[in-house]
Structures are given as C-alpha cells and as structure tokens.
Amino acid sequence: MSKPIETTYREALREALREALRKDERVFLMGEDVGRYGGCFAVSLGLLEEFGPERVRDTPLSELAFVGAGIGAALGGMRPVVEIMTVNFSLLALDPIVNTAAALLHMSGGQFAVPIVIRMTTGAGRQLAAQHSHSLEGWYAHIPGLRVLAPATLEDARGMLWSALEDPDPVLLFEHSSLYGTSGTLPAGAGAVDIDHAAVRRPGTDVTLVTYGGTLSTTLAAADRLAEDGVDAEVVDLRTLRPLDQDTVLDSVRRTHRAVVIDEGWRSGSLSAEVSARITENAFFDLDAPVERVCTTETPIPYARHLELAALPSPEAVANAALRTMGKTDG
Amino acid sequence: MTRPSAAVRHRMDLLRTMMLIRRFEETCAELYSAGRIRGFLHLYVGEEAVAAGVLPTIEAEDAVVSTYREHGHALARGVPLESLFAEMFGRVTGCSRGRGGSMHLFDAGTRFMGGNAIVGGGIALAVGLALADRLQGRRRVTVCFLGEGAVAEGAFHESLNLAALWHLPVLLCCENNGYAMGTALATEHAQTDLALRASSYGVAAWPVDGMDVLAVEEAAHRAVESIRGGGGPHFLELRTYRYRAHSMYDPERYRDKAEVAQWKERDPIRLLTETLQAAGQLRQEDLDALGREIDEAIAAAVAAAEEAPLEPVDDLTHFVVSERRS
Numbered sequence: 001m002s003k004p005i006e007t008t009y010r011e012a013l014r015e016a017l018r019e020a021l022r023k024d025e026r027v028f029l030m031g032e033d034v035g036r037y038g039g040c041f042a043v044s045l046g047l048l049e050e051f052g053p054e055r056v057r058d059t060p061l062s063e064l065a066f067v068g069a070g071i072g073a074a075l076g077g078m079r080p081v082v083e084i085m086t087v088n089f090s091l092l093a094l095d096p097i098v099n100t101a102a103a104l105l106h107m108s109g110g111q112f113a114v115p116i117v118i119r120m121t122t123g124a125g126r127q128l129a130a131q132h133s134h135s136l137e138g139w140y141a142h143i144p145g146l147r148v149l150a151p152a153t154l155e156d157a158r159g160m161l162w163s164a165l166e167d168p169d170p171v172l173l174f175e176h177s178s179l180y181g182t183s184g185t186l187p188a189g190a191g192a193v194d195i196d197h198a199a200v201r202r203p204g205t206d207v208t209l210v211t212y213g214g215t216l217s218t219t220l221a222a223a224d225r226l227a228e229d230g231v232d233a234e235v236v237d238l239r240t241l242r243p244l245d246q247d248t249v250l251d252s253v254r255r256t257h258r259a260v261v262i263d264e265g266w267r268s269g270s271l272s273a274e275v276s277a278r279i280t281e282n283a284f285f286d287l288d289a290p291v292e293r294v295c296t297t298e299t300p301i302p303y304a305r306h307l308e309l310a311a312l313p314s315p316e317a318v319a320n321a322a323l324r325t326m327g328k329t330d331g
Numbered sequence: 332m333t334r335p336s337a338a339v340r341h342r343m344d345l346l347r348t349m350m351l352i353r354r355f356e357e358t359c360a361e362l363y364s365a366g367r368i369r370g371f372l373h374l375y376v377g378e379e380a381v382a383a384g385v386l387p388t389i390e391a392e393d394a395v396v397s398t399y400r401e402h403g404h405a406l407a408r409g410v411p412l413e414s415l416f417a418e419m420f421g422r423v424t425g426c427s428r429g430r431g432g433s434m435h436l437f438d439a440g441t442r443f444m445g446g447n448a449i450v451g452g453g454i455a456l457a458v459g460l461a462l463a464d465r466l467q468g469r470r471r472v473t474v475c476f477l478g479e480g481a482v483a484e485g486a487f488h489e490s491l492n493l494a495a496l497w498h499l500p501v502l503l504c505c506e507n508n509g510y511a512m513g514t515a516l517a518t519e520h521a522q523t524d525l526a527l528r529a530s531s532y533g534v535a536a537w538p539v540d541g542m543d544v545l546a547v548e549e550a551a552h553r554a555v556e557s558i559r560g561g562g563g564p565h566f567l568e569l570r571t572y573r574y575r576a577h578s579m580y581d582p583e584r585y586r587d588k589a590e591v592a593q594w595k596e597r598d599p600i601r602l603l604t605e606t607l608q609a610a611g612q613l614r615q616e617d618l619d620a621l622g623r624e625i626d627e628a629i630a631a632a633v634a635a636a637e638e639a640p641l642e643p644v645d646d647l648t649h650f651v652v653s654e655r656r657s
Contacts, residue, residue, distance in 0.1 A: 028466065054466065060496065065455045065489030072459020072473075075444060076394070078466055080459075095486070099449050100456065108437035108445060109428030110650040144651045168653040 002188030009157045010180040012190075013043045013119075016161035017081065019191070021051050024079055027165065028055040030066055031083030040085045041121060041180050067093035067118065071101050071170075074116040079165050084120040087136045087174065101170040102145030113168045117161065122150075123176040123214040123264055124312055130300035133308075135264040137174040137213070138271035141241040147171040148241040149195055150213035154184045156239060159193030167195070174241075176214030176264075195240055198248035204234035207322045208252040210275055211262040212238035215313050219262050222318035233322055241271060246278045253279055257288040258325035262313050267295035292321040339612045342603065345387070345544050346613075347621060349379035349600045352403040354625050355412070356575075358633060359402065359419060359433075363579050367637070368419040370432045371448075375403035377574035380599035381476075381506050382407035384547025385569075388555045389472055394442040394460045396453040396475040398506075399434035400573075401446035404476055410438040412628060416636035423642040430650070450511075451477060451484035454503070458490050461499035461564075472558050473501045479568075480511025482525050488532075494564040495532040502554050503529070503566045506541065508573040513585035529566035541571030542597045545606070571599075 007015070020027045029044060035058040038045030048056040059066040063084060070082040084090045090097070101114045124133035141148045147167055151157045157175070164171035201216065202223050211219040216237050223233040234252050238244065253259045259279050263272035276291045297311040323329035335343070356374040363372050375382070382403035386395070397404045405415055410426055418425030418436060425431070426438045434448040444460065447453035457475030464471040481487050482505065494501050505525055509516055516523050529536035535557065539550040547569060554565040572594035576583050607613035 060489070060492060062489035062493060064486050065458065065493045068452075068455020068486070068490065069459035069462055069493060072396075072456040072461075073463040073466070074459070075456070076460040076463025076467075078463045095449055095452060096455060099452060100447070104445070105653065106650045107427060107431050107435045108439075108650075109425070109430050111427070111437050111439040112444065113653050147652070 004185040004187055007154060007183065007186050008180070009154055009182040010041065010043055012154045012158035012186060013161070013175065014045065014047070016158050017044060017047060018050070020081065020162055020165055021047065021055060024165065026077065026079040027081060028057065028078060029081050029083065030057040030059055030070060032059055032061055032085055034058060034083050039083065041177070043180070044083070063089055063092035064096060068096040068100065070116050070118070071096055071114055074114045075112055079115055079117070081117045081119065081161070081165070084118060086132050087120050087122040088131050088134055090120050090136075097140070097146070097170070098143055102143045105169065106145060114170050115165070115168050117164045117171050117173065119173045119175060121177045122174045123178060124296070124301045124308060125178040125214070127303055127305055127308060129303040133301035135214075135296065137172070137241055138263070138265040140172050141271055141274070143242070145169065146242060147195070148174070150174045150176070150239065150241055152176070152179070152213050152216035152237050152239070154182065154186050155190060156193055158186055158190045160195055162192040163195040166192075174213060178214050196245065198236050198238045198240070198245040200234060200248070200252065201237045202233065202235040204232040204256065206232045206256055207258040207260060207325055208234050208236060208249070208256045209260050209262060209318065209322060210236045210238065210249055212241060213264070215262045215264050218313055218315055219318055221315035222322065225315055225319045226322055229323070229328070231322060231326060231328070238275070244274070244278065246282065249275065249279065250283050253283045254286045257286055258322070259287070260292040260294060260318060260321045260325060262294045262318055264296050264313060266298050267293060268298065270295060289325040289327070292325055294318050294321050335612065342545075342607060342612070345383050345548070346600070346603050346607065347625070348383040348407050349544060349603065350621060351625050352379045352382065352406050353600060354629050355402060355406060355415070358629050360575070360579070362419065362633070370434070371399070372433050372579045373400040373577065374575045375400055375573070377594065377598070378506060378508060378541070378571045379403055380544035380547050381504065381541050381569045381571055384544040385474060385504050385551040388548060388551040389474055392442070393471050394444055394457075394473045396444045396457040396460070396473065397436075397446050398453065398476050398478060399446050399448040400478070401436055401476070402433070405436045405438065405443055408441045408443050410436065410441055410443050413632040413635050414438070416632045417639050420636050420639070421641065422636060422639035424636070424639040429642055451481035451486035453477065454481065454486050454490040455493070457501050457503075458494045458499055461494065461501040462497065464500060465497070470559055471500065472555055474504060475501060476504045476506060478511065479505055479507035479509070479516055479525060480514070480519070481505075482528065483511070483519055491529060491532045491534060491564070491566070495534050498563040500558045501564045502551070502558055503564065504551070505566065505568045506571055507568050508571050510573070510577070510585065512577045513581065515585065525568045526566060534564045534566050535562065536566035536568070538568040538570060541569035542599045542602060544599055544603050
C-alpha cells in the first residue's frame, strides 16, 4: 500500500483535471482565466504549461458564448470541462444550460446527448457580497436533464470529475468557495467516486442532519456540539443534488425519527424545501417531530463580516434546531 | 430533347427544393387551419432560396444548426419528408419522436442539429461544433442559420467574437427577412448594415440577394470554400422576405399588403423558373410534372404521418437523461 497523500481541496480538483486531460484526449478545459492566470481560484494552475493552449483555453468574458460553445463541442464529440467563476456569473449562461444542455436530448427524441461538465464556485463566507456569494445550485437542481453535484470532501473533489465526464449528459459541479484551502489526506490511489448516492458522514441515532457542500463542515461542527449535550446526530451529505438520493435520507430518518435540513440557499423554494417535502411525503409516520430547516437569511449576502456571518447557517443554529426536534430547548 | 446538362439538372434540383419547401409550408398551414397540427408554426414561404441555395454547398459530414423557422432548412438538408410531417403530427415516427414539434426538428442522420426556439440560441452551439472539428483535426464546416433579430442578442456578439478569435470553421447565414416578429429592422437596430456589424469582428461578411437562389448558392459556395481553406468564420446577410405571418397567431398589423406584394414580384421560385424558361431549359410540361410529383410525395407523407403511431405515454420520461452511461 502506498502512503496517503497530503493534499487540499484545490489540489484534489487540479489532480482530477490533470488525470482527465491525460486519460482522454477529448477532454479540454475552457473558461475565464483558466490558463495563464491559473484559474480564478488557482485550481487549474500549471495545466496550461502541461497541456497547452488548445486544451486549456482562456475565454473572453462571455459566459453565454463559452458555455454554449462547450455544449456544441460536446455535441461534436469532445468532453469539455467548462469553468464559470461563480454561480452568480452562471446566470449569464442560464439560457444554454437550461434551454439547450438540459433539454436537447429529450427535445431531439434521444438523438443528441450533451456530455458537458460545468464547474463553478458557489457560496458565501469570504466577504464578497451579493454578486459573488450566492448559493443557487438549488435552482439548477430543479431542472430535469441536469445532474448536479456538490463535492464537500477531498475524496469527492478528487473523484467526482471523472465520474461526471463518464456521464453522457450535462453535469454541473458546485465547489463551495470556502473549501478550496481545506487540507487533509487522500489514499494514494484515490480516483473516481460514485455520483449516485448520498453518504453518511457521521453515524448517529438521535437526529438526522441533512446537508451538502459548504455546510457539511458547519453541520459536523454542530454534531460535535450536540454530542457534548448527549445527542448523537447522524450527518448525511447529499453529494448529488439532482437526482436526489432520497433513500439514504429516508433510511436515516426512519432510524432517528428526527430531521434537520441545512442549506446555504435561501429557504423559500429551496433545495431544503425539497428534501423536507420528500421526508414528510415518505416518512411522515416515522417522524417524532416536525422537520426543521436551517438556511441563509433571506437577504442578498452582505459584505460586512458580522452581517455575513449572521446571515449564514451556523453550528449554533443547526444544534439548536436539532435540540428543538428533541424537545430539548426553547430554540 | 437532348439530355439536360449537369448544370441544368442542378438548377432543376434547386427549383425542386424550393417548390417542395413551399408546398410543405402551404400544407402545414392547411393542416394547422384544420386543427390537425398544433403548437407554434413559423412558415418559410418567400425565404426558400436561402435554404435551397446554401445547403447544397456543404457535405454530409458537415453540421447544420437552425432556428425555429427551420422546415425549409430541414427539407433542403434532406431530413426525410415523412419524418417531418410525422413530427408535426406529434408521432413517434417524427424526426424528434414528437417531442420537438415544428420548432425543434432534429436529425442525426443528416447532422441536422436542431431548430432552436431561443433567438440566437444556436449560434454559440455552432461555434462549439466548429471548435470540436478543429480540435479533432476535421476539415468540416458548420452552417448556422439565424434571423436578423438575433443580431440584437448578446449571444450573437459573444459568439461571433469567439468564432473570430479562434478562427473557427463556421458559416453564419443571417436570414434578414426585415422583421423580428413584428419589429422592423430599422426599429430595432441602430446600424442596419448587418454585414458591416459582423465584419467589425474581423469576419468576412457581405450581403446577398436572398431571393435569387443562384446568387445565394454562389455566395455560400464561395464562403464554404474559403472556410474549408482555413479562412475562418464567414457571415452572409441574406436579404429575403417572409410572405406569411410570423406565426399562425400574427394579425400582421406591422406591415402593409403593398410591401408584401412588392416582394412577391421577386419571388424566388418565379425568378428561377423565369431564368430557366428564358434559357429554354424548362418546358411547361416539365414544370407541371414537377409540381405533380411534389404534391404526390407530400400527400403520401401526410397520409403516412397521420397514420403513424403515437409514442406510448409510459415512455414520457425517456430521454430526459441517457439510458446508460458511456
């Protein structure tokens, strides 16, 4: 057995890109500043030098055109990996993503699949204010025809890309901006991972905490805090936001009889609403308490540190919500 | 009569394509008025010379990206007639299995990459197809049809910049029929010289008489040859006119009948017919026979399409995602 590798979320993503570029000559990267700059978050640093400008393509600031061109290139037999700097900017490319990539296979009666992978940053926490910090992945998870992934761990950062490239349909990867510097170890042979199932990140018996992406660490911190109060929380990481693996969530809830959904998106019309609805639709009689939700306060994300923190889900808020389901606090 | 030359036979093919498109569109209008087909229906009557002139200039392995007014493009590309009518009727034998309808005709067999009902929505797609050809070392050309209304979209400018920046093998065929739905060209564009605007990106661009199929074919041929020779993207502004309403719901309050009549004076089918007749290359009996042949083909296709089965409702959710991962 080789020794585990010390790495970061950013390096794990880069290694995944490098592996894909090496293994499949149809793969190429495209996006704003992915080449000479090395990627807005330095994920693709060094890849231009290794693979050249044809396969690591800097684009103009034209989200609509380069995402649309990525879709066309996918139709033409390539396996493009398109990077959009943030989910906020992806709104400039909503048309090609939703009206074309997601719909083309169905609209063409099964003739034209679109094997594109689109990576983008999501989430708040770095005082970047209202046009760089939102969590809109739940919107994309609304759209039939898309697969939506949220790698929250080093293993998933390393392994989801290759699995996404093997999917013949469009896949969106949401990387929470707070995670890039996360460090840890990976097995030497780390590679492709399953992208169909949610994962239990912490087993527990008293309450199920369901989350994904950037709020996984928040939720695990809450579980530690709950343990101090004698509450044994189970943490489920959704990993794949569409199609939702509701079985893993329901299995957990049927054991714990309580659920809290944690989502950095806003509460109204959110992914957390969907998960909550699935639980009440399918496991209502297993529940000992109403499903709780912890979401971002319904405001554009503010710049000031104290306001930004106040808007986002915190370990305290998650722990309090869990305690409410236990009937243990005033909330 | 001696056997017609290849050049004459080719002109007869162009005439046949234009007549087929017109009869197809007239038949669609009749079917629509009778309530036998539904949805939106955007007819190409008057614009036939564009599709008929452009598409013979490319090869089978080239790709075509189209708009929502694409029946003519599909026919001129060789998408089977019956599959087009079957699509209008929403049948499983339709070219998109009844999931697309009039605005979303697709056919992998002829690399017909679809009618796109988002104005300008196909342009970036075409640029990407051209990029894929470049990256795979193929000498293919992608033809992208768009309307003059699309020139006002950001998608047009972003995509043209990208195509020019990367010198990609794509031919943009802008069908300038004078109206973006009901908005006249000069009402929506500060600069109405569309070729000039395209050329500002360093793209070879020029206007073409879109009512003259021979002029269209000559221009497209020149552009395609240049693109295949490494000349980068080209833009043709094909000046044409739509005789019928924008869609079947359009009361046409935005133009007067005299204008329509004036354009009909230069009807593309009539122009070519007169050219051939003046050269002694088309006898009336041959023209009549051609008309009958087309009518019969259309009647047979409509009958077959209308009798074709519907897709079982149980299959509704097929093709949302691929059945199997590669």
